[in-house]
Amino acid sequence: MKKIFKLTDEKKHEDRVLEAVKHDIRKYVKREKKKKLDDAKMTYWDFDCKVGATPDTAEVIAYDELIKALDAVKATGTTECYVEILAKVVAKPLKEIDEEEVSAE
Structure with missing residues (x-):
């Protein structure tokens, strides 16, 4: 989603x-997360x-900081806000198995 919202x-x-x-x-992100993944056990949606x-002054941020960034843009007094959210498939990190746990069993 690439959109300019009026504030x-x-x-x-x-x-x-x-x-x-x-x-x-939030509604867009929820809709994107519902989309089927090829390998749901090994991948997940990231944004x-x-x-x-404006699109020229937009800064790259983490999804967790998106709402706080919107508040910060609103605090500057602008009348419009540019938001770009692109979904991507990311591989889940592999869990490391401790050798001690395996040998103890």
Whole structure:
């Protein structure tokens, strides 16, 4: 998803508009996570995110920091916010088996 959200609306309070943007983002991520993976045991969905006032000034951030970044953009007083979220398949890290646990059994 690459989208420019308006952070102001004449009929709504600014905080409610921001909450609607956050809701749209969460809904998109939830929809993407529901998509079937080829090997669900070995892979999972991860997201590359960018947030900023414009596409040129957008900064790369982790998905966990996306909502805080939206609040920071809103705090600057801009009327629009650019959000880019790209889903990607990532291999799960392998768990290391301790040799001591194996030999103890």
